Amino acid sequence: MRIGILNVDTLKPEFVARFGDYPRMFKDRFELVDSTIELVAYNCHEGEYPAHIDEVDAYLITGSKLSVYDDIPWINQLKEFIQQLHQAKKKLIGICFGHQLIAQALGGKTQKADVGWCVGVHTNTLNDNAKALGITDPSFELQSSHQDQVLLPPTGAKILASTPRCPNAMMVIDNHILSVQGHIEFKKEFANALIEMRRSIFGEEIYHIAKASLETATDHKKVTQWIVDFIAK
Numbered sequence: 001m002r003i004g005i006l007n008v009d010t011l012k013p014e015f016v017a018r019f020g021d022y023p024r025m026f027k028d029r030f031e032l033v034d035s036t037i038e039l040v041a042y043n044c045h046e047g048e049y050p051a052h053i054d055e056v057d058a059y060l061i062t063g064s065k066l067s068v069y070d071d072i073p074w075i076n077q078l079k080e081f082i083q084q085l086h087q088a089k090k091k092l093i094g095i096c097f098g099h100q101l102i103a104q105a106l107g108g109k110t111q112k113a114d115v116g117w118c119v120g121v122h123t124n125t126l127n128d129n130a131k132a133l134g135i136t137d138p139s140f141e142l143q144s145s146h147q148d149q150v151l152l153p154p155t156g157a158k159i160l161a162s163t164p165r166c167p168n169a170m171m172v173i174d175n176h177i178l179s180v181q182g183h184i185e186f187k188k189e190f191a192n193a194l195i196e197m198r199r200s201i202f203g204e205e206i207y208h209i210a211k212a213s214l215e216t217a218t219d220h221k222k223v224t225q226w227i228v229d230f231i232a233k
Contacts, residue, residue, distance in 0.1 A: 001231065003030070004056035005041045008078065008097060009064040015193065022062040025185035033224050045074050049081065058091035058231040061098025063183060067148050068101040068110050079105035086177065091231045094179030096146055099171070102179050106154035113151070115165045117202055118144045119195060120210030121218055124161040124169050124182060133160070133172065135226055140219040142182025143191045149181060178230045184220045 005023045019025065023041035030037045040056055042048045045064070050056065061078070068075065082105040085092050094102040100110040122144045126135060140161070150168040153159060161170035161180075170180040183191075192214055199207045 001034070001036070001058075001228070002038045002040060002056040003093075003231070004050060004059045005039050006044045006059055006061045006078065006081075006098070007041055008045045008062055008074075009066075010045070015190070018193070019187065019190045022185065025187070025190070026060065026062070028187075029185050029220060029224050030228070032221050033228050037228070044078050044081075047074060047077070053085060053088060053090055058093065059085060060093040060095065060227075061101060062185075063096035063098065063145075066097070067112075068097060068104045069148075075101070082106065086173070089174065089176045092177045092179075093227055093231070094177070095185065096144075096181060096183055099179035099181050100146075100148055100150055102173075102177060103150040103152070103154050103157070103168075103171070106157075106173070108150060108154035108157065109152035110148055110150050112147055113149045113166070117147045117206055118149070118163070118165050118181075119198075119202060119206055120144065120191070120213030121216040122163045122165070122169075122182065122213075124163050124180075126161045126170075127159070129158045129172070130160040130170075133226075133230070135160070137219075137222070140223055141216055142180070142184065142218055142220065142223060143186035144182050145186070145191070145194055146181065172230075175233065178227060180223065182223075184223050184227070186218075186220075188214055188218075 104110045125139045157171045157173045
């Protein structure tokens with residue numbers, strides 16, 4: 001299986017030195033599930049794309065510090081690529097920014113949420129739509145770091161999971177698009193570094209809640225397995 005990582009962010013050099021870039025983080029996670037999976041990175045925020053959509057079996061859009069509704073050329077270009085993938089029914093996975101951009105590109109709506117930042121480990125409650133995909137767990141825990149969220153899913157999307165602060169936390173479109181607001185790729189140490197960096201932005205209440213939540217184990221391996229199973233179908 002070959003997965004194209006549509007990378008849409010450049011991390012601080014000191015973060016890359018400690019934790020790797022986003023493609024590296026995803027490589028570490030997918031290796032926990034299947035060491036034979038090959039990842040191919042495309043830096044979409046720098047205009048890098050595959051020559052043909054069938055270069056890989058599926059694509060995954062990473063998180064980003066930017067907002068999907070920003071009028072930036074590379075974001076607009078990626079929206080068009082999402083529409084092409086959707087039309088071709090190519091397997092596509094969205095993580096955080098990727099989840100939000102898929103919704104925005106296909107007729108839904110993403111914007112800053114009234115609840116503000118969602119940071120740290122959050123419980124995602126699954127519903128009956130998830131059971132139809134063969135996901136029988138009642139819930140899962142994942143790292144979150146966002147203030148934007150999907151407020152209106154695109155036509156045809158089915159919501160699979162929600163959190164108390166993010167109703168549209170996971171969705172599926174037909175049998176070829178799966179996206180989630182949480183981060184499978186965030187290790188505890190990286191999440192902690194982000195929380196520390198943004199302490200003044202979050203404010204003390206959110207900062208301390210997020211820090212305390214890091215003691216909760218995440219289900220990153222389980223969710224990664226769901227993604228691999230979805231791509232393989």
